[in-house]
Amino acid sequence: MALLSLGIVFVQAAPYTEATVTRLQNRVSYGVTTDPDKARPASPRDVVRANNFLLTESDARAELQYADGSIVRVGQNTVFSFEADTRTLALRKGTFIFYVPKGQGGGTIRTPSLTAAITGTMGKVSGNTIAILEGSVKLIPSGRVVGPGQFARANADGTITIDFFDKAKANDGVLMTFNGPLPGFQEQLLTSNVTLQMPRISDTLERTQNLPSVVQKFNPQADPPRVNAPPPAVRPPAARVVVPPPARRPPPRGNPQY
Secondary structure, eight states: OEEEETTEEEEOOOOOOEEEEEEEESOEEEEETTEEEEEEEOOTTOEEETTEEEEEOTTOEEEEEETTSOEEEEOSSEEEEEETTTTEEEEEESEEEEEEOTTSOOEEEEOSSOEEEEOSEEEEEESSEEEEEESOEEETTTOOEEOTTEEEEEOTTSOEEEEEOOGGGTTOSGGGTTTSOOTTOHHHHHHHHHHHHHHHHHHHHHHHTTOHHHHHHHSOOSSOOOOOOOOOOOOOOOOOOOOOOOOOOOOOSSOOOO
8 A cells, every 4th residue: 555645655664663772882771751861771672662762872872673674873962762653763862874675665754953754765864964875855844855875954044955965975984884784785885995995095105105114114125124334433543652761860979888
């Protein structure tokens, strides 16, 4: 059964009734939205439902997986929750990345400043930006489409900018490899990393090839040649001091005393 909404055909899918915590890093709290003061430390295999939330602190991260294969990775200093019936991924603050398999009915992303309808896709989300790595989203209510390699940013003056981002930076960020590459993205991730690393190595060698210390580091020799030191300066011999013998006195006159 298909549902036509905002010009996009969605496959009616099961709601996001719950998600399982598949990985945690550092301090992550698990709480109930109606009583946030009673949050407790999250644990792997925790079941997060629509009335729950995850709160990550500095240098903390979490991954959630839904029954349909959707994955959400929550960055540090983030408050994340979701709505089951509307399959809405809600960000109060911070960042997350998402992966929704194609043919699963899509869903919605809501941040403090942007709302977008999604189909099978992958992207990065922050408080004022949605960047799409694969697939596309349609902004609500404007209907503007953000395609692969593009981002939508809500500006301070109320306008929304849609533009292309640098594809070389698509894999930046710890969340892209947190708990392994996202499904269907592993080959692209590995190829991109090799492509990015080779120019950096070549550039380093080219810019530093005339420095002796770097040449020795990148091209070590089995037995580096020794540099002969100049011979020590020859000092003139010290002057000899000649002491004359004592003068001979004439024998005393008269009978000498023996």
